[in-house]
Amino acid sequence: MKVSLQKKDLVGVVTINNPPVNALSREVMNGIISCLNEAEKDQTVRVVIFKGAGEEAFVAGADIKEFPDLLGGNTSALDFVRHGHTMFNAVNSFFKPTIATINGLALGGGCELALACDLRVASEKALFGLPEIKLGIFPGGGGTQRLPRLIGEAKAKEIMYLGNHFSAQEALQMGLVNRVVPHKDLLQHSLHLAEEISSRPGVAINLIKQCVDQGMQTTLEQGLELEIRLFDQVFKTHDCQEGIEAFIQKRKPEYQHK
Secondary structure, three states: OOEEEEEEOOEEEEEEOOOOOOOEOHHHHHHHHHHHHHHHHOOOOOEEEEEEOOOOEEEEOEOHHHHHHHHOOOOOHHHHHHHHHHHHHHHHHOOOOEEEEEOOEEEOHHHHHHHHOOEEEEEOOOEEEOHHHHHOOOOOOOHHHHHHHHHOHHHHHHHHHHOOOEEHHHHHHOOOOOEEEOHHHHHHHHHHHHHHHHHOOHHHHHHHHHHHHHHOOOOHHHHHHHHHHHHHHHOOOHHHHHHHHHHHOOOOOOOOOO
16 A cells, blocks of 8 residues: 555654655555545544655655656656646645654655645655756646745746745745754654644634635635634634633633534
8 A cells, every 4th residue: 555544643744655765656645545535534533644655755756657658659648737737736725734744855746745634744865846847847746836836926937937946944934834843853743733723722723724825716805804804713613612711711622523
């Protein structure tokens, strides 16, 4: 099995295991979608982590061995890229928080997978890049859209025009990753972050994600109106009542995520 989902308390860990560099083959992309479907149905999973197996790579791009079929006309490039977008969009629109845990190479589609997640925690050894231009193509897994929204248009164009690799510290400086941690502590740090998030009231967390994700795709005025509607919605939850009462009573809240 090239993609698997394991549970660690309230955290689902999706591991991509496609040696030697965990390339995004069609089988891997289908496996990611299957794991997301499984995590969606499991109400005890509150946060999902994505990681690559081994020590060398998170995901080092698409499976180039599948590209000759595109050149030969055996497979439509349009069908190929739409299939990829189905997977990337499933990650991006997943209603529970997602964290990319980047241990090594995050190139091409691997970088795009990280971009589709909510948060990105990188090892000090991680290496990023969108090198597609060096193959005479360009990022086709959402990179041309998600990267400029995250780090700005000019820097994103520079990265895609040149196709060069850049370090975890450079990724941190440009705002591509949230945190850079010692390599040996990477998974533990990501699990701790996921556990912290999972301890917060789940409905409010999901509504924050909805506010931000939908608001980023519209005008400020429409985004603010969305915030107003969802703020009214969150005030009707059990956890809102519990949180306010616990604050007034000076005790620790006991959230039920409803």
